Amino acid sequence: MSIPKQWPEIKSTPPFPILQVATSTQVAQFNLLLPHVSKHSHLPEIWAEGEYKIKPVEIRTLINSDNLEWQLLRVKFADLLPNIEYSLKIVVNEMMDCRWFKTLPPESEPLRFAFSNCLNDETFYIEIQKDIYTQLNRERPDLLILGGDLVYVDSRERWYNIPEGPQAQDCLIRYLETWHRLDLFKLPYLIPTIAIWDDHDYGINDGDLNFPHKETTLWLHRCFYGADDIDKVFINFNLGRIGVFTHSSQAFFLLDNRYFRLHDDLEIYPEIDELDYSSLYQYFIQQYSKQRYNLLGQEQEEWLLAQASSHRFIWLVGGNQFFGNHHQKESYSRSNPEQFYHFLARMKATEKRFAILSGDLHIAEFSRYQIYGQGEQPIYEFGVGPMHSTMKLSDCLPDCYERLANPYRIRSEKLREENPHLSEETLEKLANCGLACFRYNFAVFTTKFVENGLETKIKLVTDNCNPFLNFTTII
Incomplete structure (x- = not known):
C-alpha cells in the first residue's frame, strides 16, 4: 500500500x-x-x-x-x-x-473493565467527546474494551455525494485523522485497551466479506489498535480481526463479524413470533444449510469453541447486537439466524458460563434471554454505547423508552436501592421499560467470582457528571 x-x-x-x-x-x-x-x-x-x-x-x-x-x-x-x-x-x-x-491488577483481585463503542470523529462530536473522556479518565478502569466503529472510514462528512466512497489510501488518512482528533489518545492516565472492529472501521456501512479494501483496513486496525501476543494472556488469531484476552479466569473473545460475513436470505418464519427466541432457537437448530457459517465463518467458530473449553467464564465481544429482533439494525439474530442459533447451541454444549458485550444500536440496554428452557442458565447481553456518535433516540424525547421497546430488558428488583440519585420519573421508566439509557455512554464492570457464579457490578456512565445507572447481578 x-x-x-x-x-x-x-x-x-x-x-x-x-x-x-x-x-x-x-x-x-x-x-x-x-x-x-x-x-x-x-x-x-x-x-x-x-x-x-x-x-x-x-x-x-x-x-x-x-x-x-x-x-x-x-x-x-x-x-x-x-x-x-x-x-x-x-x-x-x-x-x-x-x-x-x-x-493489570493481580489475578486474585476483582477485575474492573470498561466497555463501549462507536467513536465518531466528525465535527459535530469533537466538543461532545471531551465530556465522555473526562469521565473515562476519572474512572480509570483496569481495562478498556472497544467494540468497534472506532474509526469512521466512510464518514459522511468526508464522502458526502461521492458515491464510490473511500479508496485504499483514504482508509489510512481516516485512521490518522481519528487518532489526532479524539481525546481518547490524549488521556493523562493511559488504560490498557483491547479492540474489535465493526462496519465503519472495516471501511463501509454494513460491510461484508466482499468489501474490496478489507485487507488494507485489516492491516490498519491491527497496527493502530492491535498488540503482540502475550503468553497465556493475549492471543491473536491469524485470520480476520479475532483474538482472545484472558485475565482473572475471564476470557474476552474478540469476534469479527465483518471479514467472513454474508447476509442470509432466510426470513424469520411468520408462524413464529420474531421475539420468541426460545421457539426460534428450537426451529433453527433443526436447520442446516450452506448458509450455516455466513456470519462468523467456520474457522472463527471452530477456533472460538476450541479455546472456550479452557476458560472458567467467557465474554463474547461483538460489534452488532446478538439478540436484535426488536429493531431493524443489523444483529446476529436477524441478519444470520441459522448460524446464530447453531452457535448458541454449541456454546451451551461447552457447559461454560458466558455473557455478551455488544453495541451498534446507539443506546445502552441490559437484557436477559431464557432461550434454552426453564431451569437453564439465561444469556445476558449488555448492549452499551455510543461513546459519541449518532443518537437516533435520545432522552430528550419523552417516549424514547416506548419507541424502542425490548421485552427482554432487565427489570431490576433493586433499582431504587442501587440508584437513589435517579428521579422518580426516570425510575418509573426504567421499572416499566427495563434498563436502558439514551445518552452517550460507557459501562464499567467490576467482576469477581462468588460461590454461584460471576458477581458483576455495572456502572453506566454518561457524558454528564453523574453515573446514570448502577446494576448488580450474578451470571
Missing part, C-alpha cells in the same frame, strides 16, 4: 496520540503516533519510570510515511509489577510527553 506523502493534520507537539494496548500484570504495550526525530533516525527516546528508569524491551516501527514526517510505533516493556503507577516518557525533537500507566 502506498502511504500518502502529505498529510495536513500531522501533530508535531505533545500530547502525541498514544494508546496502551494489550497488557498483563508484567508486560505493557503501547502504540504511539509520533513525528520523526529526524530523517536519519526512526526511533525517538522512550522510557518508563517507576522507582527507576526502565528501558523498553522492544520498539518496532509499524507504519512510516514516505517523507518520514511521522511514524506509528509499538513499544513494549516487560518485568513490571502490578499496582505500581509508572510514567511513560517520550522525547521527540527536544519535546517531552509524559503519561501515567499501570499494568
Whole structure:
C-alpha cells in the first residue's frame, strides 16, 4: 500500500496520540503516533519510570510515511509489577510527553473493565467527546474494551455525494485523522485497551466479506489498535480481526463479524413470533444449510469453541447486537439466524458460563434471554454505547423508552436501592421499560467470582457528571 506523502493534520507537539494496548500484570504495550526525530533516525527516546528508569524491551516501527514526517510505533516493556503507577516518557525533537500507566491488577483481585463503542470523529462530536473522556479518565478502569466503529472510514462528512466512497489510501488518512482528533489518545492516565472492529472501521456501512479494501483496513486496525501476543494472556488469531484476552479466569473473545460475513436470505418464519427466541432457537437448530457459517465463518467458530473449553467464564465481544429482533439494525439474530442459533447451541454444549458485550444500536440496554428452557442458565447481553456518535433516540424525547421497546430488558428488583440519585420519573421508566439509557455512554464492570457464579457490578456512565445507572447481578 502506498502511504500518502502529505498529510495536513500531522501533530508535531505533545500530547502525541498514544494508546496502551494489550497488557498483563508484567508486560505493557503501547502504540504511539509520533513525528520523526529526524530523517536519519526512526526511533525517538522512550522510557518508563517507576522507582527507576526502565528501558523498553522492544520498539518496532509499524507504519512510516514516505517523507518520514511521522511514524506509528509499538513499544513494549516487560518485568513490571502490578499496582505500581509508572510514567511513560517520550522525547521527540527536544519535546517531552509524559503519561501515567499501570499494568493489570493481580489475578486474585476483582477485575474492573470498561466497555463501549462507536467513536465518531466528525465535527459535530469533537466538543461532545471531551465530556465522555473526562469521565473515562476519572474512572480509570483496569481495562478498556472497544467494540468497534472506532474509526469512521466512510464518514459522511468526508464522502458526502461521492458515491464510490473511500479508496485504499483514504482508509489510512481516516485512521490518522481519528487518532489526532479524539481525546481518547490524549488521556493523562493511559488504560490498557483491547479492540474489535465493526462496519465503519472495516471501511463501509454494513460491510461484508466482499468489501474490496478489507485487507488494507485489516492491516490498519491491527497496527493502530492491535498488540503482540502475550503468553497465556493475549492471543491473536491469524485470520480476520479475532483474538482472545484472558485475565482473572475471564476470557474476552474478540469476534469479527465483518471479514467472513454474508447476509442470509432466510426470513424469520411468520408462524413464529420474531421475539420468541426460545421457539426460534428450537426451529433453527433443526436447520442446516450452506448458509450455516455466513456470519462468523467456520474457522472463527471452530477456533472460538476450541479455546472456550479452557476458560472458567467467557465474554463474547461483538460489534452488532446478538439478540436484535426488536429493531431493524443489523444483529446476529436477524441478519444470520441459522448460524446464530447453531452457535448458541454449541456454546451451551461447552457447559461454560458466558455473557455478551455488544453495541451498534446507539443506546445502552441490559437484557436477559431464557432461550434454552426453564431451569437453564439465561444469556445476558449488555448492549452499551455510543461513546459519541449518532443518537437516533435520545432522552430528550419523552417516549424514547416506548419507541424502542425490548421485552427482554432487565427489570431490576433493586433499582431504587442501587440508584437513589435517579428521579422518580426516570425510575418509573426504567421499572416499566427495563434498563436502558439514551445518552452517550460507557459501562464499567467490576467482576469477581462468588460461590454461584460471576458477581458483576455495572456502572453506566454518561457524558454528564453523574453515573446514570448502577446494576448488580450474578451470571
